[in-house]
Amino acid sequence: MLGAVLHAPGDVRVEERADPAIIEPTDAVIRLSATCVCGSDLWPYRGVEKPDGPAPMGHEYVGVVEEVGADVRTIRPGQFVIGSFWASDGTCELCRAGYQSSCVHRVLMGTIGTQSQLARIPLADGTLVATPEPPPADLVPSLLAASDVLGTGWFGAVAADVGPGKTVAVVGDGAVGLCGVLAARQLGAERIIAMSRHAPRQELARAFGATDVVTERGADGVAKIKEMTGGLGAHSVIEAVGTQESMAQAIRSTRPGGHVGFVGVAHGVELPGEELFFSQVHLHGGPAPVRRFLPELVDLIWRREIDPGRVFDLTLPLAEAAEGYRAMDERRAIKVLLTP
Amino acid sequence: MLGAVLHAPGDVRVEERADPAIIEPTDAVIRLSATCVCGSDLWPYRGVEKPDGPAPMGHEYVGVVEEVGADVRTIRPGQFVIGSFWASDGTCELCRAGYQSSCVHRVLMGTIGTQSQLARIPLADGTLVATPEPPPADLVPSLLAASDVLGTGWFGAVAADVGPGKTVAVVGDGAVGLCGVLAARQLGAERIIAMSRHAPRQELARAFGATDVVTERGADGVAKIKEMTGGLGAHSVIEAVGTQESMAQAIRSTRPGGHVGFVGVAHGVELPGEELFFSQVHLHGGPAPVRRFLPELVDLIWRREIDPGRVFDLTLPLAEAAEGYRAMDERRAIKVLLTP
Known part of the structure; x- marks a missing residue:
């Protein structure tokens, strides 16, 4: 599959990466419908944060479930799902208190990289929220916004x-x-x-x-x-x-x-x-416990009461992610949506 | 009257100070029944905070109202009263929101100095809480504690x-x-x-x-x-x-x-x-809005449900305030009550 990788400050390349697979029985693999560039991606892009070697980029995602692990109970292949930038189990004491971004089993999606065609989502049952049915295309940007910027x-x-x-x-x-x-x-x-x-x-x-x-x-x-x-x-x-x-x-x-x-x-x-x-x-x-709010946010978007997808003022193919980073870095774009 | 004055780090003296008088029509003057030394008094005593010249000390107080200004409506001479270390009007938007320590007309009692026999209390109606009747002597330490340490x-x-x-x-x-x-x-x-x-x-x-x-x-x-x-x-x-x-x-x-x-x-x-x-x-x-809690705290003390006066493990005459400071500085005493 194709995925964006940061090689050095200012140097984002979309290149062939290994297709993700189920590793843990609680994993899902999704095919991304849309992904995007985050303001926080600009910290390493600008060299303020120093990555150790080439780093897969991206932590925002919506897409269709391709496969689930043996222990996944509530998420099924074919569902359209949204998750946040921390995968979370949904069952630990901190998740139940509404602090899923501090889940004791949390996985930072930025280490997996979702500016890509496919992505492995750990702790699928806790992390993902499915829409009632596959969304009309015009709702996809707003659902993607819920993954981070709206939830944050x-x-x-x-x-x-x-x-x-x-x-x-x-x-x-x-x-x-x-x-x-x-x-x-x-x-x-x-x-x-x-x-x-x-x-x-x-x-x-x-x-x-x-x-x-x-x-x-x-x-x-x-x-x-x-x-x-x-x-x-x-x-x-x-x-x-x-x-x-x-x-x-x-x-x-x-x-x-x-x-x-x-x-x-x-x-x-x-x-x-x-x-x-x-x-x-x-x-x-702190890092927003977006998962706490996702069901409500998805519902508001589904009923077209809010339209947060308007923050995306530039849409590019994933292959042109580098231009997306440049546009945000130079404040030519508020937020860039990437189509895989 | 006698009052404690800090002349330099480590140098607290009890000396003759001018008797306070009504300055603003919202003032009261009280005769102190008890006062005390605060942990925060140790910051200037230790030289961590530098006073500009001799500074009257103390901001905790309980006592009997001697005189009130022309605009004071709810506080009357003869009442036994407790107030906090910020005088507050009780009517501004911040007081009504429960942040009396940020009252737009607040006066810091530490600038007046209540380690003394008498004290002027600005904004008496907003600041002071009267007990139902003069308290029995054994409740005085707890009521004094409510003035700061309990409320804080x-x-x-x-x-x-x-x-x-x-x-x-x-x-x-x-x-x-x-x-x-x-x-x-x-x-x-x-x-x-x-x-x-x-x-x-x-x-x-x-x-x-x-x-x-x-x-x-x-x-x-x-x-x-x-x-x-x-x-x-x-x-x-x-x-x-x-x-x-x-x-x-x-x-x-x-x-x-x-x-x-x-x-x-x-x-x-x-x-x-x-x-x-x-x-x-x-x-x-931050600086505790003690006044928010005073009615409830006084009530708990009056009904003998709490006994915060136990924090006073040393009682000295006001004239021996210097020894009180030393005892607290050296952690020989938790808190020192001074009898004027």
Whole structure:
């Protein structure tokens, strides 16, 4: 099969890889209907994370089950399925508490690589959610978005305790931040402030439910949020970048007693304890337990209540993955869908 | 009147200070029945915080109202009252949300200094809680504890989302940590692990409801908590110290999806963002909004359901405050009550 492999920073190649097979009796193998490039794939692409040798890429996936292992009970060949970037057993204490991304048997899908034609999915029963029937083609991008960016933005909103009557600010206008806007709208937020200075992203943020757009960032962005909230700060802030600056902006934009949901993968961040102490914010985040939300998200998409697939503004054949990485790296595309 | 003043690190003197008077029409003046030395008073006493010149000390207080300003409506002369270390108006949006320690009109009582015979209490209606009648003498220490250490430990437990069925670990065996144990017990925790290596504090922790005592600290302490919780970590961890080591110990002792309530005043703490991200813990803390809990705490004390006054293991006349500071600095006393 074909699959994308990162050989060095900036060097993604689509090349022949061995077809996956069932290894554990709890595995499934799926044929991908669509996959995509994640903002977090840009960390190794840009050399911020250093891979040890050639690394298969990708951790987002939807597709049709080809084969299942002997112990798989609920997933069957022929089903159209969605899973998240952590495979999880669904039965351990942490899964049952809703933290499937910390499952005691978790497997990081990024180590398997799903920017490919086929993929092995460990712990299939725990990991995969099947649609009621094969989806119409126009729903596939939204279902693919649920695999990571929607689920991650949704977790950001839940971690930020978004709810009715609240003012929510979203730091980061990538696909996750935009999905955070969508989640905030669905979760009933009263006011949703997207922080973005890119016109196409502002437009999508408004389409997803943003009531306001703030173009300032850093201290100016914080001042603007304070000005819009009677000097207090937002009730809920979703952080979807992962840098020192974005974390500081998120924490400082939140009122005392408010909540920061941080889902941008932290890189080089050091949080000053004194500031955090006196800020009195709640802080929660990390690798999103997307699986917790998948049944609900798939249902919302199936009923066409949400359309997160709009984050894909560039579709390319898998063979052109390298161009997809370039387009996202240069911020020419919000998110790139790859057709295997 | 007499009051304690810190002249330099290690140099606390009880000296004549001007009698307080009503300055704002929302003020009250109280005659203190008891006051005390706080663990946080040791930061400037040890020179970790540098005061600018002589500083009046103390922020914990119970006493009898002597006089109120023209705009005070609910507090009357003759009442026995308790307040917290932040004076708060009780009416602003943050007070109404339960974050009185971030009240938009807050006044830090430590700048006024309550290790004294009399004290001015700003925003009396918002700040003070009156007992049903003058308390019997044996309840005074517990009511004084409610002014800070009990309220702070209680907030730590609430911030750590303590509740029925949960395993709670408490980092720090000072008065706040011990009151955190008491709070965890009251809030229904199933298992309460006090981390302490001091026999008298272990004993008080057990009296307050600790089911287990762990003497290991740092990485060994974390390993012990993991071992006691099926490898996962505690559901809730109360951090009541405020150092880099104690914060790391608290975060690492908490399971993914669990909660850290941190109430030790952070000093020189830097939290690594990556570790916090992947830990998936909830983090909340800061200066406790003690006022939120005071009515309930006073009621529990009044009905003799809790006895937090046991944290005071040394009582001295106010005139001997310097010895009180020394005893706490040298860990000869858990907490020192001063009689004015």
